[in-house]
Amino acid sequence: MNKSKPKPLTRTSRRQNHFRPQLPKSPTGIQGLDEITGGGLPKGRPTLVCGGAGCGKTLLAMEFLVRGATQFHEPGVFMAFEETAKDLTQNVASLGFDLNELIARKRILLDFVYVERSEIEETGEYDLEGLFIRLGQAIDSIGAKRVVLDTIESLFGGLPNPLILRAELRRLFRWLKDKGVTAIITAERGEGILTRQGLEEYVSDCVIVLDHRVSEQTSSRRLRVVKYRGSTHGTNEYPFLIDEDGISVLPVTSLALQHIVSRERVSTGVARLDAMLGGKGYYRGSSVLISGTAGTGKSSFAAHFADAACRRGERVLYFAFEESPSQIMRNMRSIGIHLQQWVDKGLLQFHAQRPSFAGLETHLAMKHKVINAFKPQAVILDPLNSFIVGDNKIGVHSMLMRLLDFLKTKQITGLFTSLISSGPTLEQSESSISSLIDTWLLLRAVDSGGERNRGLAVLKSRGMAHSNQIREFLLTDHGAELRDVYVGASGVLTGSARLTQEAQDQAVQILQKQEIERRQIELKRTHQALEAHIAALHAEFEVKKTESLRITGQEQAQGAQLAQGRLEMGVSREVDVIAKNPMRRAK
């Protein structure tokens, strides 16, 4: 493993970078962070974690230690410069970390460094050997592999002579490296620079910046790996969550469009809609958008899909942003879809939250977390556009893109509904997300003849032959029902117009049937008539034939008589016998 100092990479070898031996890393155990950093923090080196107040530096550092102690058999030392051991223990207990127990088992050592400026008088040269001894003692006493210094910068406030401090801190970080411990040093974010005291100059192997910002009155936490020497890393800002399980970072931007797609098809839950989509329904793992104006039945189609998936024994996660689960279930009962049974069986899970509950990133992060926990085969977001508040379309687009990439890599079918404003530009209003969608169903209300009727069209469906027709559908007490297509002079007929057309068609059909019957009878009659005619002709022929035979017979008889008469006459006259009878002459 002599690759710690990488050789200049050729183009080909750079591409195969993931397969090369990498810098040894120390896994943090923090969900997502290991993915971004390609395995964890640099082992045996210090890492700088900086950010403003309340952005989660201490927690990240603490989780690194706790996970190290509990999951990776690496005891850790936490040196706190700001909070007392008691405060820290209480603070992280709310996240499920039992520090007292870990301390008792000597997996973690907490040391609170108390520095009070007013008590300190400087009387000449000094160094921080005391800190070194203290840290060394702590590390050795539990065999620590991980160290956290939180927030060492506060020494600048507590001790005079920053020049000495800087020199000593530089020595400390070198010393930590020599000790071979993986360290996290936290620091406050400074004006225009990463840290107030410019610690990034000393700790430069790995720098992680945390951020907590508020936009549109909703806050979101983000994490970014600014620098990671000797390793590739994700460079984006990643949202992260702090909840009862600690920190979860969500590497929600997939690096490549390389997800494997399925050829398997899943039913939409409406047989005739399946037929419209090449006879089989959606592709598994594809993204489906059902958009439509208010009250066109978007949620009903979503419920159908959920119901069908649960019926196949799949797990479905339903994110509702405007209705409560019980409201959805009650409403769907009215069209004969019983979702409660799937909830009871644990196949269907609802997550209802207002979009304004948190920022987009936080929402996305929560979705990731829930999806990872529940492992569904299908996810429903109903409705998507409630996220669009004001002018954050770009944000929604990027959120959706990352969510879709995530779902696709996991081969989860995503079904989204979207409320659109009516108008001639239905398609355009959703152009921002349409490129992300594989199958797009458009539901619309068709106004005609004083009624509103529901129509459905497949706007697009990638990779399958699909119907181009606008179909009317009804929401009956046993679900959505697609009707036959009736095209009139002014387009597709719906509602009463369709019923009228249906009646007319029936009348025409009866008429046609009668006509056919009539023609058949006539044909039969003609046939019979012809038959009779043929029989008559036959009879006539027979008559003629007999007649003809009779005449022939008479003529023959006459001929014979004539010849006889002549012969007799010849005999009587004794002439011309030979001429008349050559045979007789030869004799």
Next chain:
Amino acid sequence: MKAKRARPAQPKVTKTGRKAAAARLYILKLYVAGQSPKSVSAIANMKKLCEANLQGRYVLDVIDLYQQPQLAQGEQIIAVPTLIRKLPSPLRRIIGDMSNTERVLVGLDLRSEA
């Protein structure tokens, strides 16, 4: 740890012209790190200073943190050398090699900060 010196009898005499505080017993602990130049000079400076200013009413313990590293945590030592004035209260910390006699005296409340 060096043997603790016997505590001298509490001086009864209160000399006039001196601050009352100066007459009290001083318990001082000097934390050093081995034989580093700063430590050596701090020990020498402190001994000289105590003899000159606190003769007969002080206890000076010199503690080598290399020998007793566990004390660093208990006493909240970061900088070395550190002199801790245990008594009289309030607790004071004086860091450095004690070469600046004036500041040590100020730190020990033996001289008001002029």
